[in-house]
Amino acid sequence: MLGALAVALLLGVWELAPRVGWVREQSVPPFSDVAREAASLLGRPEFLSDLASSGARWAAGFAVAVLIGVPLGAWMGRSRRVRRIVDPLLALGYPVPKAALILLFVLWFGAGNVARVGIVVTGCLIPIVISAMHGAAGVAPELLWAARSLGRRPPILQAALPQILSGARIAIAVAIFTVLASELLIRGSGVGAYMFDALDNGQTVTVFAVAAIVAGLGFALDAAYVLGVRRALPWLEGEL
Amino acid sequence: MAEIEARGVRKVYGDLVAIDGLDFAAGSGELVSIVGPSGCGKSTFLHIVGGFVEPSAGTVSVPGRLGIVFQEPALFAWKTVLGNIAYGLPRRERARAVRYVELVKLGGFERAYPKELSGGMKQRVALARSLIMDPDVLLMDEPFAAVDAQTRSTLQAELLQIWERARMTVLFVTHSVDEALFLADRVYVLSQRPARVKEVLEVGLPRPREREQVLADPIYRDLHARIWSLLEA
Numbered sequence: 001m002l003g004a005l006a007v008a009l010l011l012g013v014w015e016l017a018p019r020v021g022w023v024r025e026q027s028v029p030p031f032s033d034v035a036r037e038a039a040s041l042l043g044r045p046e047f048l049s050d051l052a053s054s055g056a057r058w059a060a061g062f063a064v065a066v067l068i069g070v071p072l073g074a075w076m077g078r079s080r081r082v083r084r085i086v087d088p089l090l091a092l093g094y095p096v097p098k099a100a101l102i103l104l105f106v107l108w109f110g111a112g113n114v115a116r117v118g119i120v121v122t123g124c125l126i127p128i129v130i131s132a133m134h135g136a137a138g139v140a141p142e143l144l145w146a147a148r149s150l151g152r153r154p155p156i157l158q159a160a161l162p163q164i165l166s167g168a169r170i171a172i173a174v175a176i177f178t179v180l181a182s183e184l185l186i187r188g189s190g191v192g193a194y195m196f197d198a199l200d201n202g203q204t205v206t207v208f209a210v211a212a213i214v215a216g217l218g219f220a221l222d223a224a225y226v227l228g229v230r231r232a233l234p235w236l237e238g239e240l
Numbered sequence: 241m242a243e244i245e246a247r248g249v250r251k252v253y254g255d256l257v258a259i260d261g262l263d264f265a266a267g268s269g270e271l272v273s274i275v276g277p278s279g280c281g282k283s284t285f286l287h288i289v290g291g292f293v294e295p296s297a298g299t300v301s302v303p304g305r306l307g308i309v310f311q312e313p314a315l316f317a318w319k320t321v322l323g324n325i326a327y328g329l330p331r332r333e334r335a336r337a338v339r340y341v342e343l344v345k346l347g348g349f350e351r352a353y354p355k356e357l358s359g360g361m362k363q364r365v366a367l368a369r370s371l372i373m374d375p376d377v378l379l380m381d382e383p384f385a386a387v388d389a390q391t392r393s394t395l396q397a398e399l400l401q402i403w404e405r406a407r408m409t410v411l412f413v414t415h416s417v418d419e420a421l422f423l424a425d426r427v428y429v430l431s432q433r434p435a436r437v438k439e440v441l442e443v444g445l446p447r448p449r450e451r452e453q454v455l456a457d458p459i460y461r462d463l464h465a466r467i468w469s470l471l472e473a
């Protein structure tokens with residue numbers, strides 16, 4: 001309730017400020033203009049096709065990061081040797097700005113989808129690997145011993161699932177802004193490219209509208225993820 | 241039914257001696273309890289008997305099939321009560337789990353997940369999960385320590401009922417003298433860390449054991465006093 005009020009207040013200020021003259025309308029268009037442009041964008045085929053391209057890169061990058069990162073992280077969590085080998089690589093990669101990396105990827109792989117998806121994978125790997133690693137390492141030994149005494153293999157991934165799902169939730173957001181950032185830099189196609197073109201043409205309202213759509217999608221994806229996980233896995237305890 | 245035999249079991253962690261040469265034996269169908277102060281190494285000893293931890297020295301022989309119940313229920317959170325109980329069974333035998341739900345008095349909770357269960361209920365599931373495998377030896381590591389006194393009394397009585405019929409060999413680790421005496425045929429009293437056997441006592445209380453009767457029995461009181469003085473020494 002209080003949250004909704006805060007948002008309403010913010011939107012109210014956003015609407016009023018440019019109209020009253022607190023900020024220049026060219027710099028910050030009023031909320032209603034942005035909302036109208038956003039609605040219009042969602043009906044424009046060029047934008048939708050860019051949205052689809054971005055979406056595909058987001059999905060592919062996220063999926064590959066999960067496929068590689070979860071087993072790798074789990075392995076690191078259970079094997080001190082593997083952890084000792086991979087940990088420093090992760091630590092080095094962590095502070096490197098993805099923006100710098102994307103230029104490197106383009107240099108190596110060209111400006112196509114390999115570099116674009118590759119950078120998303122790189123960005124998502126950190127939260128996924130770390131959460132999988134902690135999840136796997138944190139499994140109570142009694143649980144594994146119980147499985148062993150029952151003649152079953154150690155259920156590492158299932159026991160680590162709550163942490164893995166937390167890491168994946170973070171990775172969803174990381175993937176979104178990594179896609180956007182890479183498209184802003186190397187353009188060509190995608191939502192980031194669309195936004196850059198609008199900025200280049202002085203279409204401030206469009207820039208805001210694209211940003212608003214991306215923010216809205218991010219919010220919706222996160223909410224859908226949390227809801228979906230809760231429904232699919234009713235046994236899960238605690239926060240995601 | 242099998243026996244448990246451990247000779248000269250020693251466990252060292254770097255400079256720390258957790259167990260300093262333990263001999264232990266349990267005959268077929270016996271319920272033997274190990275009592276000792278917290279942190280004395282009795283759980284470690286049970287883990288060694290179960291083959292989950294390697295001893296630094298000594299031998300352990302447990303020829304039969306092993307079941308184990310830990311202090312923390314160690315249930316598989318992603319499985320229902322039925323799923324947990326049936327976890328060790330081949331697919332075609334899974335239907336047997338239903339009977340064991342009844343056995344531990346959890347009728348109605350077949351499809352519940354561990355997160356919906358109380359501590360006592362979780363331990364019942366853990367117990368059923370072990371029992372369904374028809375173990376020759378059942379290892380229990382302070383299984384009722386984390387539940388309230390009422391539930392503990394109930395679970396102790398139920399355990400005895402189940403054991404009277406199945407008569408597997410049971411190694412029951414506890415820090416509660418009351419519990420050890422109520423349940424066991426014999427009690428091993430351990431020292432503080434590093435764990436050594438101070439004394440082994442025969443519990444000459446008749447079976448089946450009723451709580452009121454046992455508490456009033458002079459044998460119980462004598463043994464209780466004896467064990468307490470050993471632990472305090």
